Amino acid sequence: MSTVKLTVNGKAVAVDVEDRTLLVHLLRDHLNLTGTHVGCDTSQCGACVVHMDGRAVKSCTMLAGQADGASITTIEGIAKGDELHPMQAAFRDNHGLQCGYCTPGMIMSAIDIVHRHNSQGAGGQLDEATVRQELEGNICRCTGYHNIVKAVLDAAGRMKVAQAAE
Amino acid sequence: MGVEGIGARVVRKEDKRFITGKGRYVDDIKLVGMTHAQFIRSPHAHAKVKKIDSSAALKMPGVVAVLTGQQLVDDKVGNLICGWAITSKDGSPMKMGAWPAMAPETVRFVGQAVAVVIADSKNLARDAAEAVVVDYEELPAVADVHAAIKAGAPQLHPEAPGNQVYDWVIGDEGATDAAFAKAANVVKLDVTNNRLAPNAMEPRAAIADYDAAEEHFTLYTTSQNPHVARLVLSAFYNIAPEHKLRVIAPDVGGGFGSKIFIYPEEMVALWASKKVGRPVKWTGDRTEAFLTDAHGRDHVTHAEMAFDASNKITGLKVKTYANFGAYMSLFSSSVPTYLYATLLSGQYNIPAIHAEVIGVYTNTTPVDAYRGAGRPEASYLIERLMETAARQLKVDPAALRRTNFITQFPHQTPVIMAYDTGDFNASLDAAMKAIDYAGFAARKAKAKADGKLRGIGVSCYIEACGIAPSKAVGSLGAGVGLWESAEVRVNPVGTIEILTGSHSHGQGHETTFCQLVAERLGVPISQVSIVHGDTDKVQFGMGTYGSRSAAVGLTAILKAMEKMESKARKIAAHALEASEADIVIENGEFKVTGTDKAIAFPMVALAAYTAHNLPDGMEPGLKESAFYDPTNFTFPAGTYICELEVDAGTGKTSFVNFVAADDFGRLINPMIVEGQVHGGLAQGIGQALLEHAIYDANGQPVTASFMDYAMPRADDLPSFNLSHTTTLCPGNPLGIKGCGEAGAIGASAAVINAITDAIGKNNLEMPATPDRVWRTIHAA
Numbered sequence: 001m002s003t004v005k006l007t008v009n010g011k012a013v014a015v016d017v018e019d020r021t022l023l024v025h026l027l028r029d030h031l032n033l034t035g036t037h038v039g040c041d042t043s044q045c046g047a048c049v050v051h052m053d054g055r056a057v058k059s060c061t062m063l064a065g066q067a068d069g070a071s072i073t074t075i076e077g078i079a080k081g082d083e084l085h086p087m088q089a090a091f092r093d094n095h096g097l098q099c100g101y102c103t104p105g106m107i108m109s110a111i112d113i114v115h116r117h118n119s120q121g122a123g124g125q126l127d128e129a130t131v132r133q134e135l136e137g138n139i140c141r142c143t144g145y146h147n148i149v150k151a152v153l154d155a156a157g158r159m160k161v162a163q164a165a166e
Numbered sequence: 167m168g169v170e171g172i173g174a175r176v177v178r179k180e181d182k183r184f185i186t187g188k189g190r191y192v193d194d195i196k197l198v199g200m201t202h203a204q205f206i207r208s209p210h211a212h213a214k215v216k217k218i219d220s221s222a223a224l225k226m227p228g229v230v231a232v233l234t235g236q237q238l239v240d241d242k243v244g245n246l247i248c249g250w251a252i253t254s255k256d257g258s259p260m261k262m263g264a265w266p267a268m269a270p271e272t273v274r275f276v277g278q279a280v281a282v283v284i285a286d287s288k289n290l291a292r293d294a295a296e297a298v299v300v301d302y303e304e305l306p307a308v309a310d311v312h313a314a315i316k317a318g319a320p321q322l323h324p325e326a327p328g329n330q331v332y333d334w335v336i337g338d339e340g341a342t343d344a345a346f347a348k349a350a351n352v353v354k355l356d357v358t359n360n361r362l363a364p365n366a367m368e369p370r371a372a373i374a375d376y377d378a379a380e381e382h383f384t385l386y387t388t389s390q391n392p393h394v395a396r397l398v399l400s401a402f403y404n405i406a407p408e409h410k411l412r413v414i415a416p417d418v419g420g421g422f423g424s425k426i427f428i429y430p431e432e433m434v435a436l437w438a439s440k441k442v443g444r445p446v447k448w449t450g451d452r453t454e455a456f457l458t459d460a461h462g463r464d465h466v467t468h469a470e471m472a473f474d475a476s477n478k479i480t481g482l483k484v485k486t487y488a489n490f491g492a493y494m495s496l497f498s499s500s501v502p503t504y505l506y507a508t509l510l511s512g513q514y515n516i517p518a519i520h521a522e523v524i525g526v527y528t529n530t531t532p533v534d535a536y537r538g539a540g541r542p543e544a545s546y547l548i549e550r551l552m553e554t555a556a557r558q559l560k561v562d563p564a565a566l567r568r569t570n571f572i573t574q575f576p577h578q579t580p581v582i583m584a585y586d587t588g589d590f591n592a593s594l595d596a597a598m599k600a601i602d603y604a605g606f607a608a609r610k611a612k613a614k615a616d617g618k619l620r621g622i623g624v625s626c627y628i629e630a631c632g633i634a635p636s637k638a639v640g641s642l643g644a645g646v647g648l649w650e651s652a653e654v655r656v657n658p659v660g661t662i663e664i665l666t667g668s669h670s671h672g673q674g675h676e677t678t679f680c681q682l683v684a685e686r687l688g689v690p691i692s693q694v695s696i697v698h699g700d701t702d703k704v705q706f707g708m709g710t711y712g713s714r715s716a717a718v719g720l721t722a723i724l725k726a727m728e729k730m731e732s733k734a735r736k737i738a739a740h741a742l743e744a745s746e747a748d749i750v751i752e753n754g755e756f757k758v759t760g761t762d763k764a765i766a767f768p769m770v771a772l773a774a775y776t777a778h779n780l781p782d783g784m785e786p787g788l789k790e791s792a793f794y795d796p797t798n799f800t801f802p803a804g805t806y807i808c809e810l811e812v813d814a815g816t817g818k819t820s821f822v823n824f825v826a827a828d829d830f831g832r833l834i835n836p837m838i839v840e841g842q843v844h845g846g847l848a849q850g851i852g853q854a855l856l857e858h859a860i861y862d863a864n865g866q867p868v869t870a871s872f873m874d875y876a877m878p879r880a881d882d883l884p885s886f887n888l889s890h891t892t893t894l895c896p897g898n899p900l901g902i903k904g905c906g907e908a909g910a911i912g913a914s915a916a917v918i919n920a921i922t923d924a925i926g927k928n929n930l931e932m933p934a935t936p937d938r939v940w941r942t943i944h945a946a
Contacts, residue, residue, distance in 0.1 A: 098841060
């Protein structure tokens with residue numbers, strides 16, 4: 001057993017876990033943050049994607065201990081109170097989800113994609129082909145990705161506006 | 167239609183919880199004192215279970231029990247059932263081998279459970295499962311249908327000699343032979359419909375909780391039809407009588423058919439929770455999903471189509487071998503028979519059809535309904551045949567279809583189905599216009615100049631949905647009726663709860679079902695909630711599959727609404743001192759037509775519950791229920807056209823355009839309908855290009871993870887170009903046909919027809935991987 005100290009959604013936590021515990025299980029089983037899902041056992045599906053120090057990671061593919069000292073953001077931590085994150089709103093407005101199981105991981109990956117491309121300034125325009133290629137690590141069985149791609153492109157615009165405003 | 171009524175693109179009410187991480191799936195639920203189950207599964211495709219040694223596992227701290235198949239037998243837990251009886255052509259009933267939830271003696275596919283460890287944590291259960299030693303005696307195995315029916319093949323079940331479940335026929339053989347004897351042209355085709363793994367993103371899971379004092383079970387499970395699960399668990403598996411078993415299917419992360427069936431794991435969890443006296447949770451991992459979720463498709467077919475001199479189809483002969491895997495899953499027997507062969511007429515006038523279907527056991531995971539269930543296999547076969555015929559007869563593929571379209575309705579096919587309505591020319595026209603079919607030759611020539619092989623492929627599908635008229639399916643061997651139930655509860659403050667036997671696992675019922683209420687009463691959908699997925703809340707229902715929730719489930723809600731409105735109208739008329747016939751419902755008010763007298767709906771509701779001033783003899787309250795049994799199947803149909811390019815050097819396929827023109831009758835929420843089509847198309851294209859559940863000759867699965875099984879990813883698919891044509895379904899008052907499966911039914915033929923057009927060779931099997939396409943291009 002080890003104590004892992006980390007910040008989750010802005011809150012400092014210390015959790016005693018078996019050494020073999022994966023980050024996703026720390027989040028789900030110890031902190032009851034069940035929005036992060038497990039959809040496979042080979043790091044393929046991306047249902048478990050969270051942000052570690054601002055970067056998208058597959059939380060099923062790292063030990064909880066590897067997140068010691070890190071700041072983790074999960075799907076539960078991206079809205080500001082009742083105000084949805086632009087990516088969450090874009091998924092809803094574009095019908096970018098059906099069963100909802102892959103959705104948290106999709107949204108967390110998509111935010112990371114937009115951040116990386118928006119931060120490249122004027123040269124960082126996201127297009128459909130780039131979004132499709134960047135979503136390679138997230139599997140959805142319901143939507144055929146059509147509306148997910150639309151949602152990500154829509155959110156990229158909304159996030160740019162939000163960034164400019166800040 | 168109003169902003170939230172029928173036809174409005176209302177964003178989904180259920181989305182907020184999913185996009186904020188507040189969905190509640192089975193694995194998210196924790197119960198006090200909960201234990202965890204880990205199944206011990208056979209690594210062999212066929213073997214005798216000689217001995218199970220649990221002694222080391224039982225000594226491990228935190229291990230509560232190790233339970234085996236023999237204990238299930240000792241406790242008289244029933245074997246798994248198949249709920250649709252099929253009769254062979256010789257009059258004999260189908261031949262079923264026994265399927266115990268854990269194998270006491272013989273395992274027949276890799277992944278079949280032989281024992282289960284119950285422990286305090288998931289990790290402990292996994293560790294202990296490693297310590298259980300199972301002694302197997304390997305037996306010869308067979309995975310391929312043709313190998314399985316050969317003399318001398320390994321035999322799976324003593325009940326089914328020659329591994330044959332049934333040899334079933336439909337249609338008029340004499341008339342069909344006569345048509346072929348007179349044919350001007352005969353087109354022949356051999357096709358394999360590749361086996362698929364459904365892969366809903368949420369793996370199956372179950373939590374069973376036994377209350378010893380009440381002798382009552384609660385089961386949380388990933389089900390598309392919790393009431394059917396309770397019925398089967400009670401009536402056939404001796405778990406508990408229905409009033410002592412509550413089944414809850416909370417948020418469910420996709421189904422696609424695979425969560426219709428009642429699997430061994432739920433049964434074992436229930437039984438084990440009573441045995442150990444604590445709640446038992448099982449959550450499958452992805453490999454378990456590949457090994458144990460019922461697979462789909464897996465047909466091998468030879469077909470011949472006869473044409474007269476004017477290119478009219480005169481006859482169709484089909485012989486199909488259907489691989490059922492090692493056991494007959496719940497509805498498996500109906501899939502390659504009544505859900506497949508009854509659709510073999512496609513969109514065409516075919517005077518004579520004869521089909522024979524041979525169901526075969528193999529040492530593979532059981533096969534059952536997967537999105538489309540039989541209808542994709544039929545549609546793929548017919549549309550490959552039509553394209554092959556057009557090439558052989560040297561006519562335009564779209565024109566050949568037009569020559570043979572059914573244009574008069576109702577139309578009785580020679581294979582049971584009576585199509586009620588449709589306009590196949592309209593959807594073909596719409597798709598051809600959308601893709602600029604006329605301009606294709608020029609685009610192909612330009613692509614050729616650029617060194618690319620460009621092809622176009624048409625697929626005109628029809629399916630039977632709204633499953634189904636109970637009397638009709640009963641006469642065909644179904645063990646259940648396929649009506650749906652609904653209850654409308656109006657609260658004293660005028661908010662409304664709709665209870666439905668349909669189950670939403672991505673389809674958006676919490677939005678679309680509210681839209682019907684908004685349409686009729688003019689109340690906002692925020693005043694309406696949908697209750698489903700819990701046998702303690704909803705009295706009974708048949709669940710969601712076969713694109714039935716709108717055509718059957720929503721119609722049941724409509725019927726209950728009409729009853730409720732009738733009573734509310736009487737209350738309003740009484741309150742307004744008007745004649746009931748003069749009451750109209752508008753914008754949430756009951757009005758006396760032609761006057762300014764009105765009473766708001768919440769006041770009508772309140773009046774029903776205060777009961778201070780009701781018409782003489784009227785019962786208080788405002789709650790009505792209905793059961794709706796459809797009068798016929800519904801027949802969604804449409805045309806899909808795919809244009810793509812093939813790189814002759816690599817065999818790689820790239821989409822240029824994919825258009826879909828569907829006729830689903832009335833659309834409740836076009837946004838949600840389009841989403842259903844997108845997802846269906848992705849599964850159909852996945853089957854055509856990527857997906858294949860493969861076994862080696864010894865029955866070892868070689869595609870049991872996402873590393874090996876090619877799921878469609880975002881960059882494998884194009885954006886889709888959708889449109890709709892409309893003929894209203896005359897079989898239900900809303901005119902709905904159903905949209906959940908069409909994409910998966912129609913897409914694969916369009917893709918393969920396009921690739922074979924591009925490469926100029928007709929024989930290409932699915933999935934058309936670059937390797938396979940390259941080999942086909944370069945084959946002698």
